[in-house]
């Protein structure tokens with residue numbers, strides 16, 4: 324099963340191995356600070372904002388329109404921004420690295 328690395332707001336690398344499914348649920352289940360998932364993954368809250376590592380951007384792909392619409396309301400959006408409830412961790416994304424943006 325795939326693994327994912329979360330770079331926390333403290334710049335610490337937290338590796339979660341042997342997981343798959345919604346990246347937001349994986350983050351919440353593993354207590355990754357800064358990822359809340361308030362809407363339960365229906366793409367309406369933006370509390371699961373992550374920045375995809377540059378080398379993974381092509382593989383992760385671009386957000387759908389509904390995700391873009393939600394991201395529009397987030398003042399911290401960058402070209403690497405994604406809502407991680409919309410990213411399914413599969414073996415294709417084994418080794419994925421995402422960063423939790425600082426809220427400061």
Ligand code: FES
Pocket residue numbers: 347359360361362363364365366367368369370371393406407408409
């Ligand atoms: S959990 Fe609400 S937008 Fe992702």
